[in-house]
Amino acid sequence: MLNIINKTPWDRPALDAALQCADGGSILLIEDGVYAATRGSASEARLKDAMGRLKIYALGPDLEARGVADRLTEGVTVVGYDGFVDLVAENKTCQSWL
Amino acid sequence: MGFEVNGKTYETDEEGYLVNITDWDEAAGGELAKQEGIPMSESHWEVVNFLRDYYSEFQIAPAVRVLTKAIGKKLGPEKGNSQYLYELFPYGPAKQACKIAGLPKPTGCI
Amino acid sequence: MTIKKFMFVNRKAPYGTIYALESLEVVLIGAAFEQDVSMAFTDDGVYQLKKGQNTKAIGIKGFEKTYGALEDYDVTKLYVDQESLTARGLTAEDLCVPVEVVSRAELGKHMEAQDVVLSF
Structure with a gap:
């Protein structure tokens, strides 16, 4: 799964929540993330x-x-942005931790 | 909305300000001045160019009070007063000179 | 008109929300009223002053350079809290304008001394 923060x-405990939940997969940090x-x-x-356990990406x-x-x-x-699209396409599911 | 000079089109907003600051060139400045009824002299261009420099450094058009102070510092006290600037740009130096310089309407220009 | 002490408290990172830009614009507009204005940068607000911002690729107008004009507007009291900088791996050298680095306790005292506090 791709986890987007x-x-x-x-500002929000979203990253910690994602890090604790995520069982493999990737974290993508965007905007203020x-x-x-x-x-x-x-x-x-x-x-x-x-x-x-997780692959960490950040948007350039x-x-x-x-x-x-x-x-x-x-x-x-x-x-x-092209890599962002690839990550969404590669992963079966995608969750934005709002 | 917009206007055309020498075959080049310039897009403007409903108040006549250039939409894209990067479109600006002297021909556009000249046409905008004509629309404002300002006969451009060397002194007018000096203020317009000062505003363009200020914008490129700070990304804002300065308020009148700031403009007069900054012009006084750079071009001399005889030019750093609102009387001098209003003589050049009777409807407001910030408003008219900014428009001619292709800048957005100054923040705080009421 | 009596001069009042106004403090603008900035607690948000730039670009992710509109708060940082709104605060800066209100400060610049408010400067026309010649009041005693100061700005505080705390929590994620310290990120507003991080040097080297280049917003070209996200298509949003950047405003790091505009903090440099505050001096022309006679806004020279910029307080940044040390704890917030440290937690983010930043020091005063990472910031785009000269500031006064203070402790959170000192910042609190400055807040207490204001007539008006505006929160962004």
């Missing part, structure tokens, strides 16, 4: 812990817009 970890994948952020350790245009493209957490894969 679009809010910061402080991308801040979770920045070095030094309090959520970094939780994200890294999940990397063994949203990283650039927020000025954080150059401080991406190691192990997170950056995708563009």
Whole structure:
């Protein structure tokens, strides 16, 4: 399953919920969700812990817009809008953690 | 809505402001000035170019008070006062000069 | 007209919602009234000032550069809280304008000293 997160970890506990629930599959961080994948952020350790079982992606245009493209957490894969579409197509189901 | 100069079309909003700031060139500025009834002199262009520079640096059109202060700093105190600017642009320097410069209507322009 | 102390409290990241831009616009409009204006950036609001924003690819107008004009509008009191920066892996050097970094307790004291607090 593809899990999509679009809010910061402080704004909403959506990322933590997704990380706890997700049993394999992928997490895609978009919009304000991308801040979770920045070095030094309090959520970094939780994200890294999940990397063994989940593949973590972040949307490049949203990283650039927020000025954080150059401080991406190691192990997170950056995708563009085309990669976003591919992820949706590749996964059987898709959940936006609103 | 819009106008055409030398075969190039410029799109404008209902108040006559350019829709795309990147469309602007001197020909468009000249035509917008004509619509505003402003006879463009070197002093007029100086203010228009100042506004374009300000916009490219800060992404906003400055309020009149800020404009006069900033012009005074850059072009000299004799130009940094509202009397000088209103002589050049009688219906409001922020409003008219911004329009001619191809900028959106200034924030806080009431 | 008596001068009042206005503080704009910013707690949201830019672009994901409209709050950051709305706050900035109200500050710029309000500056015409020559009041004693300050801005506080706390929680996700500190992200508003992160240097190097480039919104071209998301098709939204960026406004990082506009914070640089605040000085021209005589808005020079920008408070950023240390705890919020630290939790996000940021320091004052990561920000696009000079700010005063304060503790949350100090920020609270500044809030207490206001006549009007506007929350965004």
